[in-house]
Amino acid sequence: MKVLKFGGTSVGSVKNMSNVKEIINDGGKKVVVLSAMSGTTNQLVAIAKDISNGESNNAIDKINSLHESYFKTIDELLNDSLLNSEVKNYVSSIFELLVECTAENFSETLENKILAQGELLSTFMFNSYLKQEGVSATLLPALDFMRIDAFKEPDSDYIETHFKSVLEQAEDSEIYITQGFICLDVDGEISNLQRGGSDYTATIIGAAIRAEEVQIWTDIDGMHNNDPRYVENTKAISNLSFEEAAELAYFGAKILHPQTVTPVRKDSIPVRLKNTMKPDAHGTLISSSTSENGIKAIAAKDNITAIKIKSARMLQAHGFLQKVFEIFATNETSIDMITTSEVAVSLTIDDDKNLDTILAELDKIASIEVDKNQSIVCLVGQSVVNHQETYKLFKILQDVKIRMISYGGSNNNISLLIDSKHKIATLQKLNDYLFELVTL
Ligand code: ASP
Ligand code: MG
Numbered sequence: 001m002k003v004l005k006f007g008g009t010s011v012g013s014v015k016n017m018s019n020v021k022e023i024i025n026d027g028g029k030k031v032v033v034l035s036a037m038s039g040t041t042n043q044l045v046a047i048a049k050d051i052s053n054g055e056s057n058n059a060i061d062k063i064n065s066l067h068e069s070y071f072k073t074i075d076e077l078l079n080d081s082l083l084n085s086e087v088k089n090y091v092s093s094i095f096e097l098l099v100e101c102t103a104e105n106f107s108e109t110l111e112n113k114i115l116a117q118g119e120l121l122s123t124f125m126f127n128s129y130l131k132q133e134g135v136s137a138t139l140l141p142a143l144d145f146m147r148i149d150a151f152k153e154p155d156s157d158y159i160e161t162h163f164k165s166v167l168e169q170a171e172d173s174e175i176y177i178t179q180g181f182i183c184l185d186v187d188g189e190i191s192n193l194q195r196g197g198s199d200y201t202a203t204i205i206g207a208a209i210r211a212e213e214v215q216i217w218t219d220i221d222g223m224h225n226n227d228p229r230y231v232e233n234t235k236a237i238s239n240l241s242f243e244e245a246a247e248l249a250y251f252g253a254k255i256l257h258p259q260t261v262t263p264v265r266k267d268s269i270p271v272r273l274k275n276t277m278k279p280d281a282h283g284t285l286i287s288s289s290t291s292e293n294g295i296k297a298i299a300a301k302d303n304i305t306a307i308k309i310k311s312a313r314m315l316q317a318h319g320f321l322q323k324v325f326e327i328f329a330t331n332e333t334s335i336d337m338i339t340t341s342e343v344a345v346s347l348t349i350d351d352d353k354n355l356d357t358i359l360a361e362l363d364k365i366a367s368i369e370v371d372k373n374q375s376i377v378c379l380v381g382q383s384v385v386n387h388q389e390t391y392k393l394f395k396i397l398q399d400v401k402i403r404m405i406s407y408g409g410s411n412n413n414i415s416l417l418i419d420s421k422h423k424i425a426t427l428q429k430l431n432d433y434l435f436e437l438v439t440l
Contacts, residue, residue: 002030003211005180005202008038009219010276011122014076017129019276023217024175025135031205032137033180034126035198036118037073040066041181047098048114054103067095074125080132087128091121109189116190119179119198127177137175140166146183146201148191154183154200154263160208178205199257203271207263214264214271216256221275222284223248223255225297226431230424234431237284237296244296244380245271245286247413251299251378261286295390296381298430300423304336304376305352306403308369309362310344320365321345327361337376337406337415346404348376348417374403375423377430378415385411392433400426 006020011034024032036044043066050059070091078084094117101110123139130137145162149155170176180198185191193200199216206214220228222236223245240248242265249256255273264271270287309324311317324345328335331354338347349355352372362368384390385408393414404417418426 001209001211002028002213002215003033003202003206003209004030004215004217005033005198006035006276007198007216007218008035008040010217011035011126012038014073016276017077017126019279020126020217021130021133021135023276023279027174029174031140031176031178031209031211033178033198033202033205034119034122035180036122040118040121041115041195044115044118048101048106048111051101051114052103052106052111056102059101060099063095063098067091070095070121070125077125077129078132083128083132087125090124094121112190112192115192116179116182119181123177123179130175130177135175136173137177138170138173140170140176140178142179142182142201143184143190146204148183148185148193150186152185152191154193154204155186156204156207156263159204163205163208193259194257196257199260200263203260203263203269206269206271207267210267211264211269214269215274216260216271217274217276218255219275219277220255221278221281222273223297225435226427227254227298227300231427231431235435236282238282239289239292240284240286240296241382241412242268242286242288243410243412244382247378247380247410248297248299251301251376251380251413251415293383294381294387295379295384295434298377298379298427298434300378300427301350301376302420302423304348304350304374304417305355306346306348306371306374306417307359307362308344308346308371309366310368311366312343323365324362327358331358331361333358337404337417339404339406348374348404371403371419373420374417375420376415376417377423377426378413379430379434380413383411384414389434390414393430397426397429400429 004024010016010020024030043062047059047062074084074087078087127137127139144166145159147155147158180201181192183191183193202214202216224234225237226234228234242261245261249260250258261271268288270285272283272285274283275281311320333349333351333354336348336350359368400418400422402416402418406415
């Protein structure tokens with residue numbers, strides 16, 4: 001069995017939904033994971049924010065206009081009048097629930113419930129559309145099997161047993177549709193796998209059923225060798241190893257949720273990235289069979305905060321780094337890059353929610369400098385640190401002020417920390433040189 005995940009754009013218009021129908025209706029048995037229609041989760045986030053701020057008029061305006069736009073899509077999608085009104089009733093029941101949310105009953109759980117509605121809407125609509133088109137499919141509610149544990153990690157044993165029993169009890173079908181992103185938490189409340197989490201749902205299910213393959217269908221033909229939003233003439237990478245894909249997903253190649261490959265890596269279940277708008281394009285295959293060495297891709301991750309922690313003596317002072325790390329650990333903040341010298345350590349974080357507390361605690365043991373608006377630019381490729389062309393990277397960056405370099409942490413990644421205002425120029429220069437073979 002395969003698992004196919006379709007992102008927000010793929011279910012974001014009637015035309016694209018009809019492409020999805022063609023792609024999945026090929027006779028093979030499969031689980032189809034859907035995101036919310038594009039833009040919906042962002043709208044739900046904004047609605048939840050208005051509600052929690054007590055700005056109920058703004059929330060209601062947004063709820064009404066989203067409700068209207070769903071009705072428009074339903075009219076375009078479903079000309080079968082019975083299905084049309086069945087779906088409208090379902091959609092209205094969801095929007096009525098949203099209208100009832102208030103600042104007084106607001107909580108994190110309520111916010112998660114609000115965010116979960118996008119995937120519930122898209123799967124219900126799409127399942128009805130398949131019915132209308134005579135394609136038989138069965139809807140499997142993700143909340144019946146998808147759960148995270150106390151550490152917010154997928155509870156793989158629970159998921160495996162529950163998914164199997166849900167599947168056994170469901171009507172036999174070639175196509176099983178389910179919601180991406182949403183899950184239950186350890187207390188059985190509605191939660192989610194973080195923004196972009198539908199990719200993660202797909203590989204978690206893939207691992208649970210030992211799928212033959214997981215396919216992630218988006219609106220771009222695979223992972224590119226540089227960020228197509230900023231750099232011209234980027235190319236799709238046809239093959240990546242699990243390690244390369246994991247580095248790229250984490251370091252900003254926005255196309256995948258950072259944890260996507262984790263569940264399938266140990267069983268080497270291949271992940272194929274495909275384009276719903278160009279189903280015949282090869283896309284990117286992530287598998288254990290890649291071996292070419294060298295620089296495959298450049299990616300950047302923004303909103304990084306760098307912290308320099310200076311102490312009179314650091315490296316010879318027993319336990320200094322331990323104290324530093326403890327402060328980050330107790331504040332539940334993970335560190336991404338780190339460089340050291342005898343008198344200072346510089347490190348980066350991407351989640352600055354607890355920054356103030358962290359700084360107050362660091363201040364007791366050292367002096368601190370903080371730089372916000374930094375970007376990590378990273379070069380990824382099998383054995384990239386050993387590649388014969390890699391040294392040229394240092395020449396090409398003579399014009400860019402680099403705040404930190406991380407080399408040798410893994411064989412597959414070299415990371416540079418720069419001020420975000422130099423990001424586009426840096427990506428462009430690296431692209432011209434490394435992929436277009438401009439000679440220095
Ligand atoms: N709908 C969710 C989001 O926008 C999950 C996803 O699309 O992967 O983050
Ligand atoms: Mg996504």
